[in-house]
Amino acid sequence: MKGTGRLLSLLAVVSGVAPAHDIITTKLTFTRDISRIFARHCVVCHSEIATIPLVTYEEVRPWAVSIKEQVLSRAMPPFGAVKGFGRLMPDEALSQEDITIIAAWVVGGAPQGDPGQLPKVPPTQVGRTPVRPMVERCVVETRAVLRNSLQASGIKPLTNRTVASARVVATLPDGRMVPLVWLYNYDPKFARTFQFAEPVFLPAGTVVSASAPLEYAIESASASVEANR
Numbered sequence: 001m002k003g004t005g006r007l008l009s010l011l012a013v014v015s016g017v018a019p020a021h022d023i024i025t026t027k028l029t030f031t032r033d034i035s036r037i038f039a040r041h042c043v044v045c046h047s048e049i050a051t052i053p054l055v056t057y058e059e060v061r062p063w064a065v066s067i068k069e070q071v072l073s074r075a076m077p078p079f080g081a082v083k084g085f086g087r088l089m090p091d092e093a094l095s096q097e098d099i100t101i102i103a104a105w106v107v108g109g110a111p112q113g114d115p116g117q118l119p120k121v122p123p124t125q126v127g128r129t130p131v132r133p134m135v136e137r138c139v140v141e142t143r144a145v146l147r148n149s150l151q152a153s154g155i156k157p158l159t160n161r162t163v164a165s166a167r168v169v170a171t172l173p174d175g176r177m178v179p180l181v182w183l184y185n186y187d188p189k190f191a192r193t194f195q196f197a198e199p200v201f202l203p204a205g206t207v208v209s210a211s212a213p214l215e216y217a218i219e220s221a222s223a224s225v226e227a228n229r
């Protein structure tokens with residue numbers, strides 16, 4: 001075919017710039033060490049079909065320097081909320097040890113290692129926190145009074161804009177305030193539910209409100225719920 005010759009020469013150019021001359025100064029490898037960390041913490045968003053897939057060594061290698069910056073600054077994995085506000089399930093945050101391993105691997109030349117040492121379980125099946133089945137959800141436009149009580153299992157932002165900062169708080173009928181979630185630099189691309197560590201009981205008459213205009217769903221693992229403004 002007509003285009004084939006051009007494609008082949010393009011491929012030749014691409015492989016010509018492959019990092020063939022990196023000096024490897026680390027024993028850490030992608031197949032043994034990094035792939036396991038990524039399976040647990042990154043592939044949920046960076047799967048084969050993501051804009052930036054990070055599943056295979058070939059996909060990961062060109063991003064090595066950026067990956068090091070992203071994990072050292074804790075920009076990745078993103079959370080989009082302030083920790084310690086509300087009682088949320090643990091997310092896919094990296095431990096300090098994982099961050100050190102990733103950084104040392106990149107600085108050491110980001111070697112691939114023996115393909116035979118790749119994890120046997122496909123990365124997409126390495127679970128993060130299991131998601132509780134959601135039975136019902138109650139959509140709130142910034143503020144609502146709950147007509148029925150509910151067992152809230154989490155909060156899902158329903159916005160298509162980045163949220164700089166929005167605190168979502170429940171005020172119970174007895175006046176007690178319960179912090180639910182504080183969105184912070186939340187990017188709609190994350191498309192996530194902030195799940196509570198334990199279901200939060202919100203009796204009828206509870207006022208749920210966000211500190212900035214925001215549409216969100218209160219997800220519920222049980223009970224019937226309706227809201228009015």
Ligand code: HEC
Nearest residue numbers: 041042044045051052063066067070076077078092189190
């Ligand atoms: C909750 C989802 C999510 C998780 C988990 C996640 N990422 Fe990301 N990452 C994103 C999104 C969204 C972008 C923006 C790029 C895009 O449009 O897809 C991004 C971008 C990046 C970029 C590119 C940054 C740049 O230079 O533009 C790198 C590198 C990256 N992620 C590395 C990682 C690593 C390493 C992990 C695991 C330790 C990780 N990410 C976990 C969602 C995620």
